[in-house]
Amino acid sequence: MDQVAAFTTFVRVVEAGSLSAAARSLPASLTAVSRQIAALEAHYGTTLLLRTTRQLALTDAGRLLYDRAKAVIAELRDVELALSSQDAQLSGRLRVSAPSLMGRLLIAPLLADFLRLHPDVSVDLLLVDRPVNLLEEDVHAALRIGRLPDSQAVARKLAELTMIVCAAPSYLQRRGTPATPADLAGHDCLVFSDVPGGGEWRFRMPDGTSATMHLRGRLWINSLDALAAAARDGAGLVRVPSWQVADDIEAGTLTRVLADYELPASAVHVVMPPARLGSPRTRAFVDFLALRWRSNNPLRALAVS
Structure with missing residues:
Protein backbone atom coordinates (compact mmCIF):
# COMPACT_ATOMS: atom_id res chain seq x y z
CA MET A 1 0.00 0.00 0.00
CA ASP A 2 1.22 3.47 -0.92
CA GLN A 3 0.47 5.07 2.44
CA VAL A 4 0.79 8.67 1.26
CA ALA A 5 -1.58 8.05 -1.64
CA ALA A 6 -3.98 6.27 0.70
CA PHE A 7 -3.82 9.18 3.17
CA THR A 8 -4.55 11.62 0.34
CA THR A 9 -7.53 9.58 -0.80
CA PHE A 10 -8.87 9.22 2.74
CA VAL A 11 -8.67 12.96 3.40
CA ARG A 12 -10.35 13.68 0.06
CA VAL A 13 -13.18 11.22 0.87
CA VAL A 14 -13.81 12.85 4.25
CA GLU A 15 -13.80 16.35 2.80
CA ALA A 16 -15.86 15.46 -0.26
CA GLY A 17 -18.44 13.62 1.83
CA SER A 18 -18.64 10.50 -0.32
CA LEU A 19 -16.51 7.99 -2.16
CA SER A 20 -17.94 8.94 -5.54
CA ALA A 21 -17.35 12.67 -5.01
CA ALA A 22 -13.79 11.96 -3.94
CA ALA A 23 -13.25 9.77 -7.01
CA ARG A 24 -14.39 12.58 -9.31
CA SER A 25 -12.15 15.16 -7.67
CA LEU A 26 -8.95 13.08 -7.53
CA PRO A 27 -9.64 11.87 -10.34
CA ALA A 28 -9.77 8.11 -9.84
CA SER A 29 -12.19 5.27 -10.27
CA LEU A 30 -14.71 4.58 -7.53
CA THR A 31 -13.27 1.06 -7.25
CA ALA A 32 -9.74 2.42 -6.67
CA VAL A 33 -10.96 4.78 -3.95
CA SER A 34 -12.89 1.99 -2.21
CA ARG A 35 -9.84 -0.28 -2.31
CA GLN A 36 -7.59 2.36 -0.74
CA ILE A 37 -10.02 2.97 2.11
CA ALA A 38 -10.35 -0.77 2.67
CA ALA A 39 -6.54 -1.13 2.63
CA LEU A 40 -6.20 1.56 5.29
CA GLU A 41 -8.79 -0.11 7.51
CA ALA A 42 -7.08 -3.47 7.08
CA HIS A 43 -3.67 -1.96 7.78
CA TYR A 44 -4.79 -0.33 11.05
CA GLY A 45 -7.20 -3.11 11.98
CA THR A 46 -10.12 -0.79 12.66
CA THR A 47 -13.12 0.82 10.98
CA LEU A 48 -12.43 4.38 9.84
CA LEU A 49 -15.67 5.28 8.08
CA LEU A 50 -19.28 4.38 8.80
CA ARG A 51 -21.08 4.17 5.48
CA THR A 52 -24.79 4.60 4.92
CA THR A 53 -26.72 5.09 1.71
CA ARG A 54 -26.83 8.85 2.30
CA GLN A 55 -23.64 9.86 4.11
CA LEU A 56 -20.29 8.96 5.60
CA ALA A 57 -19.40 9.38 9.26
CA LEU A 58 -15.99 9.19 10.89
CA THR A 59 -15.35 6.79 13.73
CA ASP A 60 -13.11 7.94 16.58
CA ALA A 61 -10.19 6.17 14.89
CA GLY A 62 -11.13 7.76 11.58
CA ARG A 63 -11.20 11.22 13.11
CA LEU A 64 -7.74 10.66 14.59
CA LEU A 65 -6.37 9.43 11.28
CA TYR A 66 -7.97 12.32 9.39
CA ASP A 67 -6.24 14.90 11.59
CA ARG A 68 -2.88 13.13 11.40
CA ALA A 69 -3.14 12.44 7.67
CA LYS A 70 -3.87 16.10 6.92
CA ALA A 71 -0.80 17.10 8.94
CA VAL A 72 1.39 14.57 7.10
CA ILE A 73 0.19 15.76 3.70
CA ALA A 74 0.72 19.41 4.63
CA GLU A 75 4.22 18.63 5.90
CA LEU A 76 5.13 16.82 2.69
CA ARG A 77 3.90 19.77 0.65
CA ASP A 78 6.03 22.09 2.78
CA VAL A 79 9.10 19.94 2.19
CA GLU A 80 8.42 19.77 -1.54
CA LEU A 81 8.03 23.55 -1.72
CA ALA A 82 11.20 24.14 0.30
CA LEU A 83 13.30 21.79 -1.83
CA SER A 84 11.93 22.99 -5.16
CA SER A 85 12.52 26.61 -4.15
CA GLN A 86 15.96 26.07 -2.63
CA ASP A 87 17.86 27.50 -5.56
CA ALA A 88 15.19 29.95 -6.64
CA GLN A 89 15.42 33.70 -6.12
CA LEU A 90 13.51 34.61 -2.98
CA SER A 91 10.56 36.90 -3.56
CA GLY A 92 7.32 38.06 -2.01
CA ARG A 93 6.14 39.83 1.10
CA LEU A 94 7.36 39.01 4.61
CA ARG A 95 5.41 40.26 7.64
CA VAL A 96 7.40 40.35 10.90
CA SER A 97 6.19 41.31 14.39
CA ALA A 98 8.31 42.37 17.37
CA PRO A 99 7.95 44.26 20.66
CA SER A 100 8.26 47.99 20.01
CA LEU A 101 11.63 48.70 21.61
CA MET A 102 13.31 45.50 20.47
CA GLY A 103 11.90 45.81 16.99
CA ARG A 104 12.94 49.42 16.60
CA LEU A 105 16.46 49.08 17.97
CA LEU A 106 17.44 45.48 17.23
CA ILE A 107 15.41 44.33 14.22
CA ALA A 108 14.86 47.41 12.06
CA PRO A 109 18.60 48.22 11.73
CA LEU A 110 19.20 44.74 10.23
CA LEU A 111 16.50 44.95 7.58
CA ALA A 112 18.51 47.00 5.09
CA ASP A 113 21.12 44.22 4.88
CA PHE A 114 18.43 41.55 4.57
CA LEU A 115 16.74 43.45 1.75
CA ARG A 116 20.07 43.89 -0.04
CA LEU A 117 20.62 40.14 0.13
CA HIS A 118 17.12 39.47 -1.22
CA PRO A 119 16.14 42.29 -3.59
CA ASP A 120 12.79 40.72 -4.56
CA VAL A 121 11.55 40.41 -0.96
CA SER A 122 9.55 43.14 0.79
CA VAL A 123 9.20 43.36 4.59
CA ASP A 124 6.41 44.69 6.81
CA LEU A 125 7.64 45.25 10.38
CA LEU A 126 4.83 45.41 12.93
CA LEU A 127 5.90 46.91 16.28
CA VAL A 128 3.40 46.02 19.01
CA ASP A 129 3.76 45.22 22.71
CA ARG A 130 1.30 42.34 22.67
CA PRO A 131 1.32 38.78 21.37
CA VAL A 132 0.03 38.71 17.81
CA ASN A 133 -2.11 35.94 16.36
CA LEU A 134 0.13 34.63 13.62
CA LEU A 135 -2.60 33.23 11.42
CA GLU A 136 -5.33 35.82 11.94
CA GLU A 137 -2.93 38.75 11.51
CA ASP A 138 -1.01 37.14 8.64
CA VAL A 139 2.34 37.33 10.44
CA HIS A 140 5.10 35.09 9.10
CA ALA A 141 7.57 35.49 11.98
CA ALA A 142 7.20 37.06 15.43
CA LEU A 143 9.57 37.69 18.33
CA ARG A 144 8.28 36.43 21.66
CA ILE A 145 9.78 36.98 25.12
CA GLY A 146 9.32 34.49 27.94
CA ARG A 147 7.43 31.24 28.17
CA LEU A 148 5.66 30.18 25.02
CA PRO A 149 2.05 29.01 25.23
CA ASP A 150 1.25 25.54 23.96
CA SER A 151 0.55 25.86 20.27
CA GLN A 152 1.38 24.46 16.86
CA ALA A 153 3.78 27.34 16.18
CA VAL A 154 7.39 26.53 15.41
CA ALA A 155 9.85 28.31 17.71
CA ARG A 156 13.58 28.98 17.45
CA LYS A 157 15.47 30.36 20.42
CA LEU A 158 17.59 33.42 19.64
CA ALA A 159 18.87 34.70 22.98
CA GLU A 160 17.99 35.39 26.61
CA LEU A 161 16.81 38.61 28.20
CA THR A 162 17.34 39.80 31.78
CA GLU A 262 16.39 39.29 39.78
CA LEU A 263 14.36 36.64 38.03
CA PRO A 264 16.18 34.15 35.79
CA ALA A 265 16.69 35.30 32.22
CA SER A 266 13.74 34.87 29.85
CA ALA A 267 14.19 33.22 26.47
CA VAL A 268 13.64 35.23 23.31
CA HIS A 269 12.22 33.13 20.46
CA VAL A 270 11.21 33.77 16.92
CA VAL A 271 8.01 31.85 16.19
CA MET A 272 6.44 30.86 12.91
CA PRO A 273 3.15 29.17 12.09
CA PRO A 274 3.56 25.60 10.81
CA ALA A 275 2.24 26.56 7.39
CA ARG A 276 5.23 28.88 6.97
CA LEU A 277 7.81 26.10 7.40
CA GLY A 278 8.07 25.72 3.66
CA SER A 279 8.34 29.45 2.93
CA PRO A 280 11.89 30.11 1.73
CA ARG A 281 11.76 33.82 2.55
CA THR A 282 10.60 33.16 6.12
CA ARG A 283 13.28 30.55 6.66
CA ALA A 284 15.89 32.87 5.15
CA PHE A 285 14.88 35.70 7.47
CA VAL A 286 14.98 33.51 10.58
CA ASP A 287 18.39 32.12 9.59
CA PHE A 288 19.65 35.64 8.90
CA LEU A 289 18.40 36.93 12.26
CA ALA A 290 19.83 33.97 14.19
CA LEU A 291 23.23 34.38 12.53
CA ARG A 292 23.40 38.11 13.25
CA TRP A 293 22.39 37.67 16.88
CA ARG A 294 24.75 34.75 17.37
CA SER A 295 27.74 36.72 16.08
CA ASN A 296 26.87 39.86 18.08
CA ASN A 297 24.34 39.15 20.82
CA PRO A 298 22.41 42.42 21.29
CA LEU A 299 20.80 41.13 24.50
CA ARG A 300 24.08 40.67 26.31
CA ALA A 301 23.68 40.21 30.05
CA LEU A 302 25.41 42.59 32.44
CA ALA A 303 27.85 41.19 34.97
CA VAL A 304 26.58 41.49 38.53
CA SER A 305 29.12 43.53 40.48
Whole structure:
Protein backbone atom coordinates (compact mmCIF):
# COMPACT_ATOMS: atom_id res chain seq x y z
CA MET A 1 0.00 0.00 0.00
CA ASP A 2 1.22 3.47 -0.92
CA GLN A 3 0.47 5.07 2.44
CA VAL A 4 0.79 8.67 1.26
CA ALA A 5 -1.58 8.05 -1.64
CA ALA A 6 -3.98 6.27 0.70
CA PHE A 7 -3.82 9.18 3.17
CA THR A 8 -4.55 11.62 0.34
CA THR A 9 -7.53 9.58 -0.80
CA PHE A 10 -8.87 9.22 2.74
CA VAL A 11 -8.67 12.96 3.40
CA ARG A 12 -10.35 13.68 0.06
CA VAL A 13 -13.18 11.22 0.87
CA VAL A 14 -13.81 12.85 4.25
CA GLU A 15 -13.80 16.35 2.80
CA ALA A 16 -15.86 15.46 -0.26
CA GLY A 17 -18.44 13.62 1.83
CA SER A 18 -18.64 10.50 -0.32
CA LEU A 19 -16.51 7.99 -2.16
CA SER A 20 -17.94 8.94 -5.54
CA ALA A 21 -17.35 12.67 -5.01
CA ALA A 22 -13.79 11.96 -3.94
CA ALA A 23 -13.25 9.77 -7.01
CA ARG A 24 -14.39 12.58 -9.31
CA SER A 25 -12.15 15.16 -7.67
CA LEU A 26 -8.95 13.08 -7.53
CA PRO A 27 -9.64 11.87 -10.34
CA ALA A 28 -9.77 8.11 -9.84
CA SER A 29 -12.19 5.27 -10.27
CA LEU A 30 -14.71 4.58 -7.53
CA THR A 31 -13.27 1.06 -7.25
CA ALA A 32 -9.74 2.42 -6.67
CA VAL A 33 -10.96 4.78 -3.95
CA SER A 34 -12.89 1.99 -2.21
CA ARG A 35 -9.84 -0.28 -2.31
CA GLN A 36 -7.59 2.36 -0.74
CA ILE A 37 -10.02 2.97 2.11
CA ALA A 38 -10.35 -0.77 2.67
CA ALA A 39 -6.54 -1.13 2.63
CA LEU A 40 -6.20 1.56 5.29
CA GLU A 41 -8.79 -0.11 7.51
CA ALA A 42 -7.08 -3.47 7.08
CA HIS A 43 -3.67 -1.96 7.78
CA TYR A 44 -4.79 -0.33 11.05
CA GLY A 45 -7.20 -3.11 11.98
CA THR A 46 -10.12 -0.79 12.66
CA THR A 47 -13.12 0.82 10.98
CA LEU A 48 -12.43 4.38 9.84
CA LEU A 49 -15.67 5.28 8.08
CA LEU A 50 -19.28 4.38 8.80
CA ARG A 51 -21.08 4.17 5.48
CA THR A 52 -24.79 4.60 4.92
CA THR A 53 -26.72 5.09 1.71
CA ARG A 54 -26.83 8.85 2.30
CA GLN A 55 -23.64 9.86 4.11
CA LEU A 56 -20.29 8.96 5.60
CA ALA A 57 -19.40 9.38 9.26
CA LEU A 58 -15.99 9.19 10.89
CA THR A 59 -15.35 6.79 13.73
CA ASP A 60 -13.11 7.94 16.58
CA ALA A 61 -10.19 6.17 14.89
CA GLY A 62 -11.13 7.76 11.58
CA ARG A 63 -11.20 11.22 13.11
CA LEU A 64 -7.74 10.66 14.59
CA LEU A 65 -6.37 9.43 11.28
CA TYR A 66 -7.97 12.32 9.39
CA ASP A 67 -6.24 14.90 11.59
CA ARG A 68 -2.88 13.13 11.40
CA ALA A 69 -3.14 12.44 7.67
CA LYS A 70 -3.87 16.10 6.92
CA ALA A 71 -0.80 17.10 8.94
CA VAL A 72 1.39 14.57 7.10
CA ILE A 73 0.19 15.76 3.70
CA ALA A 74 0.72 19.41 4.63
CA GLU A 75 4.22 18.63 5.90
CA LEU A 76 5.13 16.82 2.69
CA ARG A 77 3.90 19.77 0.65
CA ASP A 78 6.03 22.09 2.78
CA VAL A 79 9.10 19.94 2.19
CA GLU A 80 8.42 19.77 -1.54
CA LEU A 81 8.03 23.55 -1.72
CA ALA A 82 11.20 24.14 0.30
CA LEU A 83 13.30 21.79 -1.83
CA SER A 84 11.93 22.99 -5.16
CA SER A 85 12.52 26.61 -4.15
CA GLN A 86 15.96 26.07 -2.63
CA ASP A 87 17.86 27.50 -5.56
CA ALA A 88 15.19 29.95 -6.64
CA GLN A 89 15.42 33.70 -6.12
CA LEU A 90 13.51 34.61 -2.98
CA SER A 91 10.56 36.90 -3.56
CA GLY A 92 7.32 38.06 -2.01
CA ARG A 93 6.14 39.83 1.10
CA LEU A 94 7.36 39.01 4.61
CA ARG A 95 5.41 40.26 7.64
CA VAL A 96 7.40 40.35 10.90
CA SER A 97 6.19 41.31 14.39
CA ALA A 98 8.31 42.37 17.37
CA PRO A 99 7.95 44.26 20.66
CA SER A 100 8.26 47.99 20.01
CA LEU A 101 11.63 48.70 21.61
CA MET A 102 13.31 45.50 20.47
CA GLY A 103 11.90 45.81 16.99
CA ARG A 104 12.94 49.42 16.60
CA LEU A 105 16.46 49.08 17.97
CA LEU A 106 17.44 45.48 17.23
CA ILE A 107 15.41 44.33 14.22
CA ALA A 108 14.86 47.41 12.06
CA PRO A 109 18.60 48.22 11.73
CA LEU A 110 19.20 44.74 10.23
CA LEU A 111 16.50 44.95 7.58
CA ALA A 112 18.51 47.00 5.09
CA ASP A 113 21.12 44.22 4.88
CA PHE A 114 18.43 41.55 4.57
CA LEU A 115 16.74 43.45 1.75
CA ARG A 116 20.07 43.89 -0.04
CA LEU A 117 20.62 40.14 0.13
CA HIS A 118 17.12 39.47 -1.22
CA PRO A 119 16.14 42.29 -3.59
CA ASP A 120 12.79 40.72 -4.56
CA VAL A 121 11.55 40.41 -0.96
CA SER A 122 9.55 43.14 0.79
CA VAL A 123 9.20 43.36 4.59
CA ASP A 124 6.41 44.69 6.81
CA LEU A 125 7.64 45.25 10.38
CA LEU A 126 4.83 45.41 12.93
CA LEU A 127 5.90 46.91 16.28
CA VAL A 128 3.40 46.02 19.01
CA ASP A 129 3.76 45.22 22.71
CA ARG A 130 1.30 42.34 22.67
CA PRO A 131 1.32 38.78 21.37
CA VAL A 132 0.03 38.71 17.81
CA ASN A 133 -2.11 35.94 16.36
CA LEU A 134 0.13 34.63 13.62
CA LEU A 135 -2.60 33.23 11.42
CA GLU A 136 -5.33 35.82 11.94
CA GLU A 137 -2.93 38.75 11.51
CA ASP A 138 -1.01 37.14 8.64
CA VAL A 139 2.34 37.33 10.44
CA HIS A 140 5.10 35.09 9.10
CA ALA A 141 7.57 35.49 11.98
CA ALA A 142 7.20 37.06 15.43
CA LEU A 143 9.57 37.69 18.33
CA ARG A 144 8.28 36.43 21.66
CA ILE A 145 9.78 36.98 25.12
CA GLY A 146 9.32 34.49 27.94
CA ARG A 147 7.43 31.24 28.17
CA LEU A 148 5.66 30.18 25.02
CA PRO A 149 2.05 29.01 25.23
CA ASP A 150 1.25 25.54 23.96
CA SER A 151 0.55 25.86 20.27
CA GLN A 152 1.38 24.46 16.86
CA ALA A 153 3.78 27.34 16.18
CA VAL A 154 7.39 26.53 15.41
CA ALA A 155 9.85 28.31 17.71
CA ARG A 156 13.58 28.98 17.45
CA LYS A 157 15.47 30.36 20.42
CA LEU A 158 17.59 33.42 19.64
CA ALA A 159 18.87 34.70 22.98
CA GLU A 160 17.99 35.39 26.61
CA LEU A 161 16.81 38.61 28.20
CA THR A 162 17.34 39.80 31.78
CA MET A 163 15.16 42.44 33.43
CA ILE A 164 16.93 44.68 35.97
CA VAL A 165 15.93 47.46 38.35
CA CYS A 166 17.99 50.63 38.23
CA ALA A 167 17.91 54.33 39.08
CA ALA A 168 20.03 57.44 38.70
CA PRO A 169 22.70 57.98 41.38
CA SER A 170 21.03 61.32 42.20
CA TYR A 171 17.77 59.54 43.05
CA LEU A 172 19.52 56.95 45.21
CA GLN A 173 21.41 59.66 47.07
CA ARG A 174 18.17 61.50 47.72
CA ARG A 175 15.92 58.53 48.58
CA GLY A 176 18.30 55.74 49.53
CA THR A 177 19.05 52.40 47.87
CA PRO A 178 16.49 49.59 48.31
CA ALA A 179 18.09 46.55 49.91
CA THR A 180 15.19 44.14 49.37
CA PRO A 181 12.09 44.14 47.13
CA ALA A 182 9.98 45.04 50.17
CA ASP A 183 11.78 48.39 50.32
CA LEU A 184 10.12 49.42 47.05
CA ALA A 185 7.03 50.37 49.06
CA GLY A 186 8.85 53.54 50.10
CA HIS A 187 10.15 54.45 46.66
CA ASP A 188 8.95 56.15 43.47
CA CYS A 189 8.65 53.52 40.75
CA LEU A 190 8.38 54.17 37.03
CA VAL A 191 5.98 51.63 35.55
CA PHE A 192 5.60 50.32 32.01
CA SER A 193 1.85 50.28 31.37
CA ASP A 194 -0.84 51.46 28.97
CA VAL A 195 -3.16 52.30 31.84
CA PRO A 196 -2.25 54.19 35.06
CA GLY A 197 -2.83 52.16 38.18
CA GLY A 198 -1.11 49.70 40.44
CA GLY A 199 2.01 48.17 38.95
CA GLU A 200 3.66 44.86 39.81
CA TRP A 201 7.26 43.66 39.66
CA ARG A 202 8.25 40.05 40.33
CA PHE A 203 11.43 38.96 42.07
CA ARG A 204 13.21 35.75 43.03
CA MET A 205 13.69 35.46 46.78
CA PRO A 206 16.70 33.86 48.53
CA ASP A 207 14.74 30.65 49.21
CA GLY A 208 14.05 30.23 45.49
CA THR A 209 10.42 31.31 45.58
CA SER A 210 9.08 34.24 43.60
CA ALA A 211 7.43 37.29 45.10
CA THR A 212 5.26 39.95 43.48
CA MET A 213 5.64 43.50 44.73
CA HIS A 214 2.75 45.93 44.31
CA LEU A 215 4.24 49.29 43.46
CA ARG A 216 3.44 52.87 44.38
CA GLY A 217 4.00 54.13 40.90
CA ARG A 218 4.39 57.84 40.26
CA LEU A 219 4.79 57.61 36.49
CA TRP A 220 3.21 55.24 33.99
CA ILE A 221 4.36 55.22 30.36
CA ASN A 222 3.84 52.66 27.62
CA SER A 223 7.37 53.29 26.33
CA LEU A 224 10.49 51.75 27.85
CA ASP A 225 12.60 54.44 26.17
CA ALA A 226 10.66 57.19 27.93
CA LEU A 227 10.82 55.38 31.27
CA ALA A 228 14.58 54.94 31.03
CA ALA A 229 14.96 58.63 30.18
CA ALA A 230 12.89 59.58 33.23
CA ALA A 231 15.04 57.31 35.40
CA ARG A 232 18.21 58.95 34.09
CA ASP A 233 16.71 62.30 35.09
CA GLY A 234 16.26 61.04 38.67
CA ALA A 235 12.49 60.47 38.63
CA GLY A 236 12.65 57.07 40.31
CA LEU A 237 13.36 53.36 39.96
CA VAL A 238 12.69 51.61 36.67
CA ARG A 239 12.65 47.96 35.61
CA VAL A 240 13.94 47.50 32.06
CA PRO A 241 15.83 44.97 29.90
CA SER A 242 19.52 44.97 30.79
CA TRP A 243 20.59 45.44 27.18
CA GLN A 244 18.61 48.68 26.96
CA VAL A 245 20.58 50.37 29.73
CA ALA A 246 23.94 48.58 29.40
CA ASP A 247 25.68 51.77 28.28
CA ASP A 248 24.07 53.79 31.10
CA ILE A 249 25.20 51.25 33.71
CA GLU A 250 28.74 51.29 32.31
CA ALA A 251 28.79 55.10 32.19
CA GLY A 252 27.35 55.42 35.69
CA THR A 253 24.28 57.42 34.65
CA LEU A 254 22.15 54.57 36.04
CA THR A 255 22.90 52.23 38.94
CA ARG A 256 21.67 48.65 39.12
CA VAL A 257 19.91 47.67 42.35
CA LEU A 258 18.33 44.49 43.78
CA ALA A 259 20.56 42.35 41.54
CA ASP A 260 20.40 39.45 44.01
CA TYR A 261 16.62 39.27 43.57
CA GLU A 262 16.39 39.29 39.78
CA LEU A 263 14.36 36.64 38.03
CA PRO A 264 16.18 34.15 35.79
CA ALA A 265 16.69 35.30 32.22
CA SER A 266 13.74 34.87 29.85
CA ALA A 267 14.19 33.22 26.47
CA VAL A 268 13.64 35.23 23.31
CA HIS A 269 12.22 33.13 20.46
CA VAL A 270 11.21 33.77 16.92
CA VAL A 271 8.01 31.85 16.19
CA MET A 272 6.44 30.86 12.91
CA PRO A 273 3.15 29.17 12.09
CA PRO A 274 3.56 25.60 10.81
CA ALA A 275 2.24 26.56 7.39
CA ARG A 276 5.23 28.88 6.97
CA LEU A 277 7.81 26.10 7.40
CA GLY A 278 8.07 25.72 3.66
CA SER A 279 8.34 29.45 2.93
CA PRO A 280 11.89 30.11 1.73
CA ARG A 281 11.76 33.82 2.55
CA THR A 282 10.60 33.16 6.12
CA ARG A 283 13.28 30.55 6.66
CA ALA A 284 15.89 32.87 5.15
CA PHE A 285 14.88 35.70 7.47
CA VAL A 286 14.98 33.51 10.58
CA ASP A 287 18.39 32.12 9.59
CA PHE A 288 19.65 35.64 8.90
CA LEU A 289 18.40 36.93 12.26
CA ALA A 290 19.83 33.97 14.19
CA LEU A 291 23.23 34.38 12.53
CA ARG A 292 23.40 38.11 13.25
CA TRP A 293 22.39 37.67 16.88
CA ARG A 294 24.75 34.75 17.37
CA SER A 295 27.74 36.72 16.08
CA ASN A 296 26.87 39.86 18.08
CA ASN A 297 24.34 39.15 20.82
CA PRO A 298 22.41 42.42 21.29
CA LEU A 299 20.80 41.13 24.50
CA ARG A 300 24.08 40.67 26.31
CA ALA A 301 23.68 40.21 30.05
CA LEU A 302 25.41 42.59 32.44
CA ALA A 303 27.85 41.19 34.97
CA VAL A 304 26.58 41.49 38.53
CA SER A 305 29.12 43.53 40.48
